[in-house]
Amino acid sequence: MEALHNRDVSVTIRAVCKQNQSLEQCMSDISEAQVLIVDDERDIREPLGQYLRSKGFRVQLAANATEARKAVAESLISIVILDVMMPGEDGLSLCRWLVANDGPPVILLTAMADDTDRIVGLEIGADDYLPKPFNPRELQARIHAVLRRVPPPANRISNNLRRFAGWVHESGARQLRHDDGRQVELTTTENRLLEVLLEHPRKVLSRSSLLDLTAGREAKAYDRAIDNQISRLRRKIEADPQHPALLVTDWGGGYALAADVENVDAAEQ
Numbered sequence: 001m002e003a004l005h006n007r008d009v010s011v012t013i014r015a016v017c018k019q020n021q022s023l024e025q026c027m028s029d030i031s032e033a034q035v036l037i038v039d040d041e042r043d044i045r046e047p048l049g050q051y052l053r054s055k056g057f058r059v060q061l062a063a064n065a066t067e068a069r070k071a072v073a074e075s076l077i078s079i080v081i082l083d084v085m086m087p088g089e090d091g092l093s094l095c096r097w098l099v100a101n102d103g104p105p106v107i108l109l110t111a112m113a114d115d116t117d118r119i120v121g122l123e124i125g126a127d128d129y130l131p132k133p134f135n136p137r138e139l140q141a142r143i144h145a146v147l148r149r150v151p152p153p154a155n156r157i158s159n160n161l162r163r164f165a166g167w168v169h170e171s172g173a174r175q176l177r178h179d180d181g182r183q184v185e186l187t188t189t190e191n192r193l194l195e196v197l198l199e200h201p202r203k204v205l206s207r208s209s210l211l212d213l214t215a216g217r218e219a220k221a222y223d224r225a226i227d228n229q230i231s232r233l234r235r236k237i238e239a240d241p242q243h244p245a246l247l248v249t250d251w252g253g254g255y256a257l258a259a260d261v262e263n264v265d266a267a268e269q
Contacts, residue, residue: 033058033078033079034058034060034077034078035052035059035078035080036060036061036068036072036080036104038062038083039083039109040064040087042063044083045063051136064086065088065090065094068094069094072103072188073189074189077104078147079105079150080104081139082107082109082126083109084108084109084121085111095121095126096124104150107129107130107139107146108126109130110129111131128142128145128146130142160263161265162262163261164257165237166178167237168264169195186233189229196213197247200256200257201257202257202258204250204252204256206253206254207253207254210226210255211226230255234247
C-alpha cells in the first residue's frame, strides 16, 4: 500500500466539495457519514481509517465479511469501502449481499491487473471502484461523489407498514406498535428477520432460507444466529416467549409466523 503511506495525502475539504456548496455544509455532511472499511490487510485498513477520521468521517473497521455484516446490522453505515480479494467470503460476494438487501453504497478496492473484478463488481451493483495502490485523497473524493448522489441511510430504508396479531410493524423506523399502546424497538437484524417472516406468513422457512433472505448463504457462521434472533424477537412480541404462539418452530429445522398479515395505509396511523 505504497500510495497510502508515501504520498502526500493532505487535502482540504473544499477541494472535494461542489463549487456551489459551502464549506460549512460539506463539513456537516461529512460529520454525519459513517464509513465501514472492509479489508483483511491491517496495514491498509488501519491507516486508511485514521486518514478518513482525520477528514471528519466516523469510521468502523472490519477484517472480513462476517465482521462487516455485524457492523451493517448494528449501525447506520453510510458507505462501505470493500476489498475484493479477501480470504473466505470475498468482496464480490459481500457486495452482492449488500445490494440485494438494500445496504449502503459500495466502493470496491481491487488489486487485479485486469478489468474482470471491476466489471463484475459494477454489474452486481457496486457504486464505484478504485484499483490498488491508491491515493487516499482520490478515495476521499470518490466517497464524497457517491454520498452526494445516494440518500443517507435513514432515507434508504423502506417504510412499509404491516399489521399482524395486534401489532403494526413499521420497517423504516425499526419499530413495532401494539394496539394496547406498547412500542418495541428492533435492531437492524431483528427488523430484517421480521420483514422476511411477514413477507411469508404461515409458511415454514428453513434456517437456510432465512439465511439466504437475511444474511446470505456465504455467512455460514450466522446459521445459529437465526435461532438467537428468533429468541430475541419472541421476548419482544410473544405473550409467553417460552410457549410461543406467533413465531413457531417447525421441528424439521425452521420457523413460521403463525398469523395473518395485512398492509396498512400510513394515513390510517
